Amino acid sequence: MRSPKDFFAPLAVGAPEPLRQIPVPPSRMIHFFDPSNEKMAAKVPDIAKKVDVLLGNLEDAVRADRKEAARNGLVSIAKSTDFGKTQLWTRVNSLDSPWVLDDLITLVTEIGDKLDVIMVPKVEGAQDIHYVDRLLAQLEARAGLTKPLLVHAILETASGVANVEEIAGASPRMQGISLGPADLAASRRMKTTRVGGGHPGYLVRTDPTGEDLNEGRTTYQQDLWHYTVARMVDACAANGILPYYGPFGDIRDVVACEDQFRNAFLLGCVGAWSLHPVQIDIAKKVFSPSPEDVAWARRVIAEMGDGTGAVMIDGKMQDDASVKQCRVVAELADALAADDPELAAAYDAATKEAS
Numbered sequence: 132m133r134s135p136k137d138f139f140a141p142l143a144v145g146a147p148e149p150l151r152q153i154p155v156p157p158s159r160m161i162h163f164f165d166p167s168n169e170k171m172a173a174k175v176p177d178i179a180k181k182v183d184v185l186l187g188n189l190e191d192a193v194r195a196d197r198k199e200a201a202r203n204g205l206v207s208i209a210k211s212t213d214f215g216k217t218q219l220w221t222r223v224n225s226l227d228s229p230w231v232l233d234d235l236i237t238l239v240t241e242i243g244d245k246l247d248v249i250m251v252p253k254v255e256g257a258q259d260i261h262y263v264d265r266l267l268a269q270l271e272a273r274a275g276l277t278k279p280l281l282v283h284a285i286l287e288t289a290s291g292v293a294n295v296e297e298i299a300g301a302s303p304r305m306q307g308i309s310l311g312p313a314d315l316a317a318s319r320r321m322k323t324t325r326v327g328g329g330h331p332g333y334l335v336r337t338d339p340t341g342e343d344l345n346e347g348r349t350t351y352q353q354d355l356w357h358y359t360v361a362r363m364v365d366a367c368a369a370n371g372i373l374p375y376y377g378p379f380g381d382i383r384d385v386v387a388c389e390d391q392f393r394n395a396f397l398l399g400c401v402g403a404w405s406l407h408p409v410q411i412d413i414a415k416k417v418f419s420p421s422p423e424d425v426a427w428a429r430r431v432i433a434e435m436g437d438g439t440g441a442v443m444i445d446g447k448m449q450d451d452a453s454v455k456q457c458r459v460v461a462e463l464a465d466a467l468a469a470d471d472p473e474l475a476a477a478y479d480a481a482t483k484e485a486s
C-alpha cells in the first residue's frame with residue numbers, strides 16, 4: 132500500500148493531478164440511455180438540455196451483441212454533441228467482463244476530454260477502484276488529458292456493501308456511489324424479483340386485538356433499502372463524495388418512484404437515476420428542495436444571526452445544529468437557482484411570503 136502522503140500523487144507519469152475536492156455541480160438525475168439504440172440516441176441533444184447528467188450506458192440493459200455498437204455510438208454522440216453545462220458520464224461493463232478493457236481504452240482515448248465521470252458497476256472492494264484508478268492514469272497520460280476522470284461506484288454486491296467505507300475512500304477520483312438495488316438483491320439472494328422500490332410482503336403488523344389473529348391488525352410496509360442507503364450516505368459523507376439512489380424499474384408507477392426518490396433525498400442523497408424520460412421531472416422535483424423548505428431555511432438562518440445560541444421560531448427551538456441543516460438546504464437551493472431562473476423566482480417568492 133502507498134503511503135498516505137502519496138494519496139494525491141498521479142498514478143502514472145504524465146497523468147493529470149488528482150482533484151483535492153470533488154466538484155458538486157447539480158446531479159439530481161443521472162439519465163441513462165443506450166447509445167446503440169437509434170431512437171434513444173436521436174433524443175440525446177434535446178434530453179441533454181433538460182438533465183443534469185447524461186449517461187451513456189454500456190453495461191446491463193445493453194444486449195451482448197450490441198456492446199460494441201453502444202461503445203462506438205457513445206464515442207460518436209460525444210464527439211458530435213454540445214452538452215453545454217450538462218455532465219457526460221458513462222457506465223462501463225463490469226471488471227470481470229470481456230468488454231471493459233476496450234470500453235476504458237476506447238472511451239478515454241477518444242472522448243476522455245468530454246467525459247466527466249466513469250461509473251463502475253459491481254464494485255466489491257477498494258481493489259476494484261485501485262485497478263481502475265491506475266489504468267485510467269495510464270490512459271489519461273497517453274491521451275494527454277489535463278483533467279482527471281472521476282469514478283463512481285455502484286453499490287450492488289453484498290461484498291460492496293460490507294466494504295462501502297473503503298470503497299468511498301479508495302481514491303481521490305471517487306466522485307460518488309449509487310445504490311444498485313436490482314443486482315444487490317440478486318447478490319444477497321433476496322426474493323424480490325423487481326428493480327428497486329418496496330415490496331408488499333416486507334412489513335410489520337400491529338399486535339392482535341383479541342382471539343382472532345386476523346382481526347383489526349394494521350400492517351405497514353417497510354423500506355427494503357433503508358439500511359443500505361443510510362450506510363452508503365454515511366460512507367460518502369465521511370469521505371467527501373456524493374450518494375445517489377439508483378434505478379426505479381416500474382416506469383409506469385410515477386407515484387411510488389417519487390416516494391422512493393424522496394426517501395433517498397431526505398436521507399442525504401443528491402440524485403437518482405432516470406431510466407425513462409418520464410422520470411426526469413420526478414427527480415428534478417424531488418431533488419430540488421421545495422420553495423417552502425427553502426423559505427423556512429432562509430428564515431432560520433436570518434434569525435439565528437451568527438449561528439450560535441438558541442431562538443424560538445413559530446414555537447420551535449432552533450440552535451447551532453438546526454441552522455446547519457438549514458444551511459444545507461439553502462446552499463443547495465442557491466446552487467440550483469443559479470442556473471434556473473424559474474426555480475430562483477419560486478424560492479424568492481416563497482421567502483418573501485414567509486418573512
Ligand SMILES: CCC(=O)SCCNC(=O)CCNC(=O)[C@H](O)C(C)(C)COP(=O)(O)OP(=O)(O)OC[C@H]1O[C@@H](n2cnc3c(N)ncnc32)[C@H](O)[C@@H]1OP(=O)(O)O
Binds near residue numbers: 313326382405
Ligand atoms: C436494473 C438495473 C440497471 O442496470 S438499470 C439501468 C439500465 N437500464 C436502462 O438504462 C434502461 C433505459 N431505458 C430503457 O431502455 C427504456 O426506457 C425502456 C425501459 C426499455 C422503455 O422503453 P420503451 O418501451 O421504448 O418506452 P416508451 O415507448 O415509453 O418510450 C417513449 C419514447 O422515449 C424513448 N426513450 C425511452 N427511454 C429512453 C431513455 N432512457 N432515454 C431517451 N429516450 C428514451 C423511446 O425510444 C421512445 O421513443 P419514440 O417516441 O418511439 O421515438
Ligand SMILES: O=CC(=O)O
Binds near residue numbers: 310314
Ligand atoms: O445497476 C443497478 C442495479 O440496480 O443493479
Ligand SMILES: [Mg+2]
Binds near residue numbers: 191252285287313
Ligand atoms: Mg446493476
